[in-house]
Amino acid sequence: MKRNRVPLVVTALVLVFFYLPMVILIINSFNASRFGGSWEGFSLYWYARLLNEHEIWAAVENTLVIGVAATLISTLLGTTAAFALHRYAGTLQKAHYTLIYTPLVVPEVLMGMSLLLLFVSLGVDLGLFTIFLAHVTFCISYVAMVVLARLQDLDFSIVEAARDLGAGWWTATWRILLPLLAPGIAAAGLLAFTLSVDDFVISFFVAGPGSTTLPIRIYSMIKHGSPPLINALSTILLVVTFTVLLITQRLTQEKKR
Amino acid sequence: MQLVLARLRGRKLRARQIETRMRSKDRHRLHEWLVSLPSLGWLTVFFLFPSLIVFAIAFKPSNPFGGIDPGWTLDTIRSLVNPAYLPIIWRTLWLSFMTTLVCILLATPTGYYIARSEPGRQRLLLLAVIVPFWTSFLIRIFAWKVILHPDGAVKRALVFLHLLSPDTSLLYSSGAVLLVMIYTFLPFAILPIYAAAERFDFRLVEAARDLGASPLGAFLRIFLPGVRRGMVTAILVVFIPALGSYVIPDLVGGPGGEMIGNKIAQRTFVDRNLPHASALSACLMLAVLVPLLLVLMQQTQKRSQGKANET
16 A cells, blocks of 8 residues: 655654754854854864863752762652552552652643742752752652553563562562563663753752752853853763663663563 | 350451451551652652642732741732733743644654554654653753854845845744744654554554545544544643743743743742742643643543553
8 A cells, every 4th residue: 555655754854853953053063163153164162161161060060969869869769659559559549640640741830939939938948959859859750650661561470470489578579570670760760860960940940059050050051151162062961861862772672682 | 055156266267367357458558658658758748739839829928038928918919910911821822822733733643654664663763752852951942042043044044045034033032932842842742642653553544545535534534533542642741831831932032932931930030029920820830730630630541441451
């Protein structure tokens, strides 16, 4: 049967639409021109300039500290949440699922605003710690969803076999279930880390003086700074993201082999 | 006598059986609570409770130092009835609607195509759709800012082709906001439609074709109803976050492209009027609530169906 060409054409256009801006950005980062309007020769000047921007590196440090801490806690909480959702059914889990799912859809402005109001009304000082609390809150949902999907695909007969052969609940979970789930949990952790490192809106609402993260820094650079510097920084970040994504792809493929 | 004793013993035994069963049921409940409590507790304190606070603070008086004063007032709510907000509310709804519409129009053929591709190509295409989802949100907006910039290539090409007068600005307009919103939300629309299309039985389309349906007719009357659920999810996960857009209009919109999200941020960061900001947030939350309940109902329904299939 002859296939219609419209879906192919639309898909091709969508992919060009997705990638063209990023390609232009990467090319421009090697442009010697100050304004990026025209090509004035290949240069690594903007990358060299980036090394001297101490504020950026301080922001990178903050971002990584929050990213690692938020990833650890949210992976722990998200994984237990996925276990509960998978193992039990009933009213409690229905409420639990709603509470996990809603943050995925609620606009970020609302989440940032409500967390800011919580911290202000409790008198908590805004800073790295409040950003960490906020990041854990939205990362839990993503981790739980990824691990839950993996649990649903998992072949539980292996766990049952272990139980039949005399393994206790603890041994079966620790020695059989967790190793089987490990790639999924790792992928969820990487997703949480990426989301934390990338988050701007919520961090901006709950940030205090001296707690500038990289996205907050990039935002003020976009507003006031020099575009070529952002091009260079963006290119580095895109390369890091692609690397992380490749690792995740590897982790997810492992299961299928 | 023996008989009575035996019956008594039997009753005792049964009572004990029931008791142990009750105890194991209790233990089951206890386990469930223990496993659920960490995430349930965290999300109650840092998500559910703060969302409710928003409504309370909208009725609090503000003080000039950016804080919240004790007592209650209706002044903030009254100040919301302000004709200046009308164009912004209208623009927010209109831009979110248009974004959703264009995203669905582009995502449906794309999801269809990915689902019909052979496995190798399917994985590659899927990865290509997921990559923008992982890359930095600010950087993707910035990329468009460069492209639409008055000195940028697109502007100059359009002027060169006489499609645009040199004075019109591509950047800082609601058109720019719409374009970047579509760019940002399109992956969110493609994924659920693809997921539904992948489960769709394409032999149904072939059967319709054999029975004389036109390609378009088969697509509209067989395929679309088949992926209806995926489309509803796509519409909601684009429309709800779009209503709360803030960074996109802030960076590429200018004064002519402001949305409700910008007003919330301005009240928070510029005027330091938290009660006013929370009154606006409360309105946005109410606007989001209806589509949100719809998506939640769909999700829990899907889940309980999945559980029923398992057992």
